[in-house]
Structure formats: C-alpha cells, structure tokens
Amino acid sequence: MGSRAGNALAKVLGIKLPEPGETEELLREESVLSTGSFAEEPPTSAEWLRELVPDRTACVNYVTSLFPFxxxxxxxxxxxxxxxxxxxxxxxxxxxxxxxxxxxxxxxxxxxxxxxxxxxxxxxxxxxxxxxxxxxxxxxxxxxxxxxxxxxxxxxxxxxxxxxxxxxxxxxxxxxxxxxxxxxxxxxxxxxxxxxxxxxxxxxxxxxxxxxxxxxxxxxxxxxxxxxxxxxxxxxxxxxxxxxxxxxxxxxxxxxxxxxxxxxxxxxxxxxxxxxxxxxxxxxxxxxxxxxxxxxxxxxxxxxxxxxxxxxxxxxxxxxxxxxxxxxxxxxxxxxxxxxxxxxxxxxxxxxxxxxxxxxxxxxxxxxxxxxxxxxxxxxxxxxxxxxxxxxxxxxxxxxxxxxxxxxxxxxxxxxxxxxxxxxxxxxxxxxxxxxxxxxxxxxxxxxxxxxxxxxxxxxxxxxxxxxxxxxxxxxxxxxTRILRGRGRFLGKVKIHSVIGDHIIGEDHREILGKYGTFDADARKTAARNVFLPIDHGDGSNPQVEVDNPYPGIFIYRFLEGFNYPNAAHSLEYLCEYIFKRTHRTDMETHEKLGDPSKAAAERHAAEGRPTLKAVTLDFSSVNNIDITSVQRLIDVRNQLDRYAAPDVVDWHFACINNRWTKRALAAAGFGYRTVHETNADQRHPPRRRKSIFSVAEIGGSDSAAAMAEKEEGRIDRITDAIFDDGRGGVSAAGGRDAYGEQMEAIVQRKGVAVAGVNRPLFHVDLTNALQSAIANVEAREGEDMEEGKMPSP
Incomplete structure (x- = not known):
C-alpha cells in the first residue's frame, strides 16, 4: 500500500523512479557466478530513522546514566x-x-x-x-x-x-x-x-x-x-x-x-x-x-x-x-x-x-x-x-x-x-x-x-x-580561539580474486595479467590478494563475506572523516571501547586501587577466551592534516593502552600517510619509531629485538630489475615451465624454483630501494606492510618469552 502511494506521489511530482526489474536484469546479464551474486541495497529513510530511535536497552542505560552512583x-x-x-x-x-x-x-x-x-x-x-x-x-x-x-x-x-x-x-x-x-x-x-x-x-x-x-x-x-x-x-x-x-x-x-x-x-x-x-x-x-x-x-x-x-x-x-x-x-x-x-x-x-x-x-x-x-x-x-x-x-x-x-x-x-x-x-x-x-x-x-x-x-x-x-x-x-563528530571502522582481512567473463584472473598461469592493471609475474602468486574490509560491513560490502580478524590482539582502525580536533575524541573513544570489549588486561592481578579485587573475579571471568592487546594499526588514507588536539588525544590513548597492556607495550603502526606534515606531527609525538621494551624494570637484560619490514620497489630505467629480467625472459620462461611441467621438461620443480628465486633475489638486491623512509619503521606504505610488521614483532616477542621460560600472552 505504501509503495503504491509512493509511486502515485512520485508521478504527481514528476519524480522518475528506477524500473522495478532494472537491477535484477543487470545482474542476470553481467554475473557469471549467479549463485554467489550480491546486490547492495540502497539505504532508506526508514532505516536511518530506526538507527536514531533508541531501543529499550538504550532507554534503560540512559536513565541509569543519570544516577552514576x-x-x-x-x-x-x-x-x-x-x-x-x-x-x-x-x-x-x-x-x-x-x-x-x-x-x-x-x-x-x-x-x-x-x-x-x-x-x-x-x-x-x-x-x-x-x-x-x-x-x-x-x-x-x-x-x-x-x-x-x-x-x-x-x-x-x-x-x-x-x-x-x-x-x-x-x-x-x-x-x-x-x-x-x-x-x-x-x-x-x-x-x-x-x-x-x-x-x-x-x-x-x-x-x-x-x-x-x-x-x-x-x-x-x-x-x-x-x-x-x-x-x-x-x-x-x-x-x-x-x-x-x-x-x-x-x-x-x-x-x-x-x-x-x-x-x-x-x-x-x-x-x-x-x-x-x-x-x-x-x-x-x-x-x-x-x-x-x-x-x-x-x-x-x-x-x-x-x-x-x-x-x-x-x-x-x-x-x-x-x-x-x-x-x-x-x-x-x-x-x-x-x-x-x-x-x-x-x-x-x-x-x-x-x-x-x-x-x-x-x-x-x-x-x-x-x-x-x-x-x-x-x-x-x-x-x-x-x-x-x-x-x-x-x-x-x-x-x-x-x-x-x-x-x-x-x-x-x-x-x-x-x-x-x-x-x-x-x-x-x-x-x-x-x-x-x-x-x-x-x-x-x-x-x-x-x-x-x-x-x-x-x-x-x-x-x-x-x-x-x-x-x-x-x-x-x-x-x-574556537567534520564535527565522526568515528572510524575496524578492518578485517579478506582474500579475493578478480573475475572477468567466465574466468578468474590469474587462474591460468600462461595468461599475461598486465593488461588488467596487474603485474607480469608468477600467475599462481597473483591469482588471489588480500584486501581489508570493515568488520561490520558498514561500507555496504556483502555481509555473506566472512571478514577475518587480522591477528589475535592486533587491530586495524580506519578513520573515515579525517582526524582533527572536532572528531578526534569521539573516534578514539570508540577505538578504546572496541578494544576493551575484545581483549583483556595483560596482568589481571594488577589493581591500581585498594579494594579493586572485589571486581577482579568478574573481570577475569569475562576475559576468558580474549587475547591481550598487542598492536594497533591506524589507516590514515582519509587523513590529510592533523592538529595539536588530535595528536594530544592520540598520545593520551597510547598511554592509556600501555597501562592496559602493562607490563607489555602496544605497538602503533600507521599506514597510508599521504602528507609529510602529518608524518612530522606524529613523529614529534613519538610515533613512527619502535617502542623500547625492557624485559624487567632494572634493565639488566637487553631490549627486545624488533623486526623491520619495509616495502621495496625497483628503480626504473634501462638498468632496472625489470629490464634485466626481460633480457633473460627466455631462460626464466623455461624455468617457469619446468616448475609446472616437471614431467615433460626434466627439470625438478624445486630446482627451477630455487634457480628462479635466487636469480630474482640477486637482481632485486642490486636494484631495490625502500619506498618509505627507514628512519621511521612504523610508518608503512599500505596496510599489508603494516600488518606484516605488526605480526612479525608480536611473534618475535612471543619467541623471546618462550626462550626465557615465560609463556606468551594469549
């Protein structure tokens, strides 16, 4: 009834509505995987209103908040x-x-x-x-x-x-x-x-x-x-x-x-x-x-x-x-x-x-x-x-x-x-x-x-x-002296393939991928890639896609509307609230105030099955400039999470920073560098080793690694064919791969350069590099804990 009334009103007002079957027909014509097709539904006014109207739980919480005692x-x-x-x-x-x-x-x-x-x-x-x-x-x-x-x-x-x-x-x-x-x-x-x-x-x-x-x-x-x-x-x-x-x-x-x-x-x-x-x-x-x-x-x-x-x-x-x-x-x-x-x-x-x-x-x-x-x-x-x-x-x-x-x-x-x-x-x-x-x-x-x-x-x-x-x-x-309010989204990892026609790009190792905007390389290595999507699918992505957490205790947070003084507090409060609900304090026996143990048992019970906080990665792809207020808020949250994770420390990684002034501001606040973590308070042991993972690119020109690889294209092709056709070529797959890898490693070592400055190892060019670095450091710390006879944090 409401739909008919709406259509009639649209006709009177001269509003052109989309044809009812337009979306479905488009899917039938273009989709090659009809059983897995997904059409993103546009948001509606009713949906927006439902988000604004509080439910019963919200009303009870509101009344309770008026009496904090x-x-x-x-x-x-x-x-x-x-x-x-x-x-x-x-x-x-x-x-x-x-x-x-x-x-x-x-x-x-x-x-x-x-x-x-x-x-x-x-x-x-x-x-x-x-x-x-x-x-x-x-x-x-x-x-x-x-x-x-x-x-x-x-x-x-x-x-x-x-x-x-x-x-x-x-x-x-x-x-x-x-x-x-x-x-x-x-x-x-x-x-x-x-x-x-x-x-x-x-x-x-x-x-x-x-x-x-x-x-x-x-x-x-x-x-x-x-x-x-x-x-x-x-x-x-x-x-x-x-x-x-x-x-x-x-x-x-x-x-x-x-x-x-x-x-x-x-x-x-x-x-x-x-x-x-x-x-x-x-x-x-x-x-x-x-x-x-x-x-x-x-x-x-x-x-x-x-x-x-x-x-x-x-x-x-x-x-x-x-x-x-x-x-x-x-x-x-x-x-x-x-x-x-x-x-x-x-x-x-x-x-x-x-x-x-x-x-x-x-x-x-x-x-x-x-x-x-x-x-x-x-x-x-x-x-x-x-x-x-x-x-x-x-x-x-x-x-x-x-x-x-x-x-x-x-x-x-x-x-x-x-x-x-x-x-x-x-x-x-x-x-x-x-x-x-x-x-x-x-x-x-x-x-x-x-x-x-x-x-x-x-x-x-x-x-x-x-x-x-x-x-x-x-x-x-x-x-x-006087973007207001906004918050970001937490991201998870999804492995995806690109599809054209009836084929997945990269499925056929003989197909050249360059014409589709990818790189000419080993096809089996480029058939799938990782992307980072909001865990709550708030961007409209298919909710049937299961988004994996990046790593236990590691969180990736993307700012959606910049990061300046009007929205910094709200964005970071949401960050802390989300992390606290999904992790537990590293030292559950620490009580900063007398009398707190009365709540400790309940906290330990609620924390069962949760990891400890290990690292936070911030996606700055939507951030251009930051100010003193936002940086101070970030420092305050860093100190708060360090107390939460004590005696461990929380690594802070930053990805996709597009502004040199933003890097300068973060560096002035102590971000972008490794946090020195001593194994005990008296510092008799050396600081923990940290692994640095940098993004490296080839130098262009006639002497680049790509040009040198092209000169030896014939031999590399033969090695590659041998890898996949071991029975016909008579060359072992392992030997071909080793020969290929050693040659390319030598080329890259001669001509590879770091994309970002190595003096700030926690500023990364993309999220993949940031996540790799965070995981490498977490696993290195856990390995040292095992060597010292301590169990790694869950």
Missing part, C-alpha cells in the same frame, strides 16, 4: 571508605579558604563561595567535584559589575544566581539531549591559551588588593591595570606586608616540600599532604596574626579584613530572576557556558584515562547543569571543576565520588562553626592565595615548543588568545 555503590567497602575519608578531609581543608577567596573575585561576599562549595558535592557526586574556580568567578564578577552599573536595583548575589540558573539550564539541556560531544568543537590550543591568559589577568587584578591600592579600578582591561600598578606603588599600605609575605610563604612551603619529597622518597606521602595543606596553614597563620593585631579594634582594623560572615545558610530561598535581569547578561551567556565546560570535560577525561574508565561528556554536562540550576536555592553561584583540587583528591587516595560527601561535611562545619574566625582573615592574604593558585596555570615554554613541532599555525592561535585576554577580556579569548 549505581555503578560503584554495590562494590563499596571499608578500604574504599578509608581512602575517601582521607581525600575528602584533605580537599575540604583546601576548598574552604579558596571558596571564600574566589567569591571575592565574583564581587560577592565570601560566604557565597562556601555555599557553592557545599552544593557542588551534595547535589551530584562525580569524580571531578564541582566548586567555585578563579576563572569562572572572574567572568561572573565582570557580569555582576557591569549589570550593577546598568541596574543598581539588583543585588550582586541575585545577579550571580540568575547567571547560574540560566547557564546551568543551557548546559543541562545539552546533556539531556546527549549533545555533549559538541565540546570537541573547541580545539586543544584554546584551553592552554585560555588558562595562560587567565593566569596573567587574574593575578594582575589581585595585586592592587594584595598591596592595599584602592585608587584605581581593577575591572578594566588587564593591560590598563598593568600600567596603573607601577604608577600607584607609592600608595601601598600595610596590607602589602600581609599579602607579600603570605605569597612568599606559600611558594617557600611548596618548594621545600617538593625538595624534601625528592630527598626522602620514603616520606613523600607526608610531604605531599604538607604541601597540599599549605593554603589552609597560611590562612590560619595570618588569621591568628590579624586577630592579635585587630582584636581590640574590630571597628577600625589596621588593614582590610574579611569582616562579618553570617552563620548557616542565610541566603537560602527561591532566587529572584526576571526577564530584565536575563537580558542584561544575555550577551555573556555563550562565554559563561563555554567556561563552565571548557575545563570540566578535559579534566574529567584525563582522570578517566589515568584510572582506565571512559567519560561520557553528556553525563558531565548533566552534572554541571544540575549543580548550577539548584545551587542558587542555597545561595550558590556558578561552579565547575578545578584541576588542582581534582588532582589533590586523586593523589590523596580517593576511591569513589563518596569523598565529595566527606568534603561536604567539612564545608558544612566551616559554615556553622568557624564563621567567627573568618572575621579576621586579611583580604591581602586571600589575594595572595588567589595569585598563588592561578599562577601555575601558565603554559610552560616546552609545551608551546611541542605545539610548534606539531602545528606551527596553532601556535599563532595560542598567542592570539593570550594577547586578546590581556588586551580585552577572558571571554573574548574564548571566541578568538
């Missing part, structure tokens, strides 16, 4: 709780002073930083906890100051709450509709440019507060503030003593702990905690000094202090928001949304790679959105992830997101029990904490140099972003 709560144990307790308390001691300091950056009272810190963990537990951060607080502070100038009737915390609700709603919507992959639109260079620019502008804005200067505005363009600071150095007050000494002490403690950790490695854990708690120690020290100085002059302190901090959640309630307020900061929403996610996703992904799990960007968007939508009901303002606190949490021994609940308790105690102490905190010391915290965000010159090796053009983009930040604002830096 279900993935780990069933495994929770006492060892995990111990690690979470230590990490939660440690982070809480850092969050309290930093939260109050960052609230000042946002033009808010200090208690609002504590409210935001509390809501970031009580609403949603994630591995990368949400807190107020310096950069986002600066953006919010600029919005508050500008809106207050236009609409003085709005209180600062009302403006900040409105920004949190609107921007959080946008991010939440993006996450719920699973569009989190859009974060990949932002290239890698924009993040270090953004952080470097922020690391310059934020301290510049805090220097006047640290020095007690109040004669000029600090919300102007950073370069104007830089110009005004030397002009007003003479206006510095006693606050400078509380600020400069606090800043110096922070750096001295960090340097001393770093030196002590190297000097006494057995106690590095102790020095790590001392270094981590330096912020809390300095604030406590200078608060005590301030109390000694100002306890008898609360109404007229000698230097600026924090002042009254209300106890409890005094500003809890329904946020005040209206259309006029939203219109006042609508132009700043894109920048605010980008700042919310530009750090969160990279930080979450980096710790996911370290701990061997995959981050879902859309789920992280949901976490950011929920936190920022609900936080204003307790007085919070926009929050996102802080790399420093996430790193502290990870290094302190965190086991699960439950550590965030411990941190929440610490913050809650501070809000209710320590507010009277906060009264005496010097403002200059808080400015010193901000300067010290963001000072490490500057991208080091070595990183910029590596950017230059990979992509010189993007280095100019990096400096452009930094300059825009210094001469304009942080949000303009984001805009100055």
């Amino acid at each position: 279900v993935n780990w709560v069933g495994y929770y144990n006492l060892k995990w709780f111990t690690g979470d307790l230590v990490a939660g308390i440690t982070v809480g001691a850092v969050v309290v002073p930093q939260g109050m300091a960052y609230a000042i950056l946002a033009n808010l009272a200090s208690e609002f930083g504590l409210y935001s810190s509390f809501m970031g963990v009580i609403i949603y537990c994630s591995d990368a906890p949400l807190r107020p951060v310096a950069v986002l607080s600066t953006v919010v502070g600029n919005i508050v100051a500008r809106t207050r100038d236009q609409f003085p009737q709005y209180e600062p915390h009302h403006i900040a709450s409105a920004v949190a609700i609107v921007s959080g709603s946008i991010v939440l919507f993006i996450g719920l509709v699973r569009l989190g992959w859009m974060i990949d639109i932002i290239p890698l260079t924009s993040l270090p440019a953004f952080m470097t620019g922020s690391a310059i502008t934020i301290p510049v804005g805090q220097i006047p507060s640290m020095m007690g200067m109040t004669e000029f505005p600090t919300r102007e363009a950073p370069y104007l503030v830089i110009i005004n600071i030397p002009k007003h150095l003479g206006d510095s007050k006693i606050d400078a003593a509380m600020g400069l000494t606090a800043l110096s002490l922070l750096y001295v403690i960090r340097a001393a702990c770093s030196y002590a950790a190297r000097r006494w490695p057995a106690r590095q854990w102790t020095f790590f905690f001392l270094s981590t708690l330096r912020t809390a120690f300095v604030i406590m020290l200078y608060t005590m000094i301030s109390w000694l100085v100002n306890r008898t002059r609360r109404g007229d302190p000698l230097f600026k202090i924090l002042g009254e901090v209300p106890r409890g959640f005094q500003d809890a309630g329904v946020p005040k928001i209206d259309t006029t307020l939203i219109r006042s900061f609508a132009s700043d929403l894109p920048a605010t949304v980008i700042v919310l996610v530009i750090k969160h996703i990279p930080i979450s992904k980096s710790f996911g790679r370290v701990n061997n799990y995959t981050i879902d960007p859309s789920q992280e968007f949901v976490a950011i959105g929920v936190t920022n939508v609900l936080a204003p009901f307790l007085g919070g303002y926009p929050s996102t992830v802080s790399f420093s606190r996430t790193a502290i949490k990870s290094k302190a021994g965190v086991r699960t997101p439950f550590a965030g609940v411990i941190t929440c308790i610490v913050v809650l105690l501070a809000i209710h029990a320590l507010t009277s102490v906060f009264f005496y905190i010097p403002n200059a010391s808080l400015s010193a904490v901000i300067i010290h915290t963001v000072g490490d965000l500057i991208t080091p010159p070595d990183t910029v140099y590596r950017f230059w090796l990979v992509s010189p053009l993007e280095v100019f983009m990096f400096f452009l972003g930094v300059l825009v930040t210094v001469f304009s604002s942080i949000k303009d830096d984001i805009y100055a």
